[in-house]
Amino acid sequence: MSTNSVHYSSGSVNSAHPGFAPASTGSLRPSRPAQLDPALTEKMAGGMDPEEISEMSHASAQALLDRVHHTQDPQIVQRVLTLVDHEGVDIIAELWSKSEPDSLPGILWRLYLLRTWMHKNRHSLAGLYRIAEPEDTAASAIAGVDTPPSADDIMNTADSILSGAFTGDFAVALERASAFVDVIAKGLAIRAKTLTAEARKAEAGEECGTIAAASRNPRTAAAGLLHTGGNLMTTSTDFRHGASLWRQGKLE
Template sequence: MPSDLPRHHKPIKFAPAKIQNRVGGEDPAVLSQAAHESAQAILGRGRANTDPAVTARLVEFTDHYGLEAIAEMWSHSAGVSLPGSLWRMYALRDTIRKNPERISYFYGLGMESDQVSRIVAGVADPPTESEIIATVNAILTGAYTGEFDIALERFAAFCRVVALGQDAVAHSVQFGQLETSVQHPKNEPSAEVRREGARRAHELRAGAQRLTTIAQELEASAEKWREGTLD
């Protein structure tokens, strides 16, 4: 990466819910071409590299320059595309790194409901905050040093498990329980608490659905990569 890239001292914090297409003022065809060419160049050079320090800088790029630095390149791309896939992996890593306690909590709740995804994601048990961060770093590292389709599928599996955990919390908060007390029901909540619970449950379910959609896109991208048609 060029050393003269601007440093973003206050990076924009994108959550998975905000991984959406962005509308810009430039020609969409030009933006699309630039996104695809930059994704191909960065992934190609990263995978050709044999220096672990360079790979580490690629994985940690948004830690230093902010997520906005790559959002400007890739966030408008289709989900099933090379730039779209890279954007989703970096954005997910950024969200997980900034919210490890919450994400590990969701993951812990969801992992028993989908053993296959749990195994594919490869998070150690128990899924502590440090294990969650170590796993997503290892997955993104693997995109440059291993099989790219496997990295996509591991991120997809991770998303599926977290989505299941969010659904479990949504079911509980809808009836007035605290998000951190899913397994410990309280006394009958007031009407006001139930209304707030219903609102929060709706948000959680919407977030879970978005994560499931991202998982589907990453899995489709993995299949196209194996076919040699992901661009």
């Protein structure tokens, strides 16, 4: 696995935001979401007061969650789950990305980004998961991941976590997300350790291994992976805290 397969950068991954970067939708102007009031998107395009955006982010997150919980229409459920896929990430980011992680819109934003990130990096993440969890563990049981996972398993897990948030126990979905992210962070740490060991061999004049050979600067790559892993751990904590708040009826 290339060290660049899982995206990290100081600009897109930091402790104040989810530990994964949103995938580009390829569209500079996303289409209007069918799940959002057209008047809302018009107001957003014209500029809104930050406090008004905050109020709207909370209201829209609650409305979206309530609508799915109270519907029997599978098409509505599917549209909500694939909201980012079909409507673009920008319009959702406008509403939810600046929300605190201990809020409902902030947590929903992280869940949507997690699904997008898992889909985009499914092959790399499957490899990291196999490194970190070669056998079934409590983390795998909580996350609901078959061990060893394939790339398709990663996508299915991503879909089931987000689906569970809307149609099942919201707190359980957040705990599954947290467990999955924890394993990936562990895999990144193991990968970084291997890179560092290969770099030491190369610096000592020994034969360079294939992993070190794949990078011009293995130490820099290792530092980047550890940076990403640290941010993922922060996001994992956000998910667990969100689960606790939800059970207390305090996630709004």
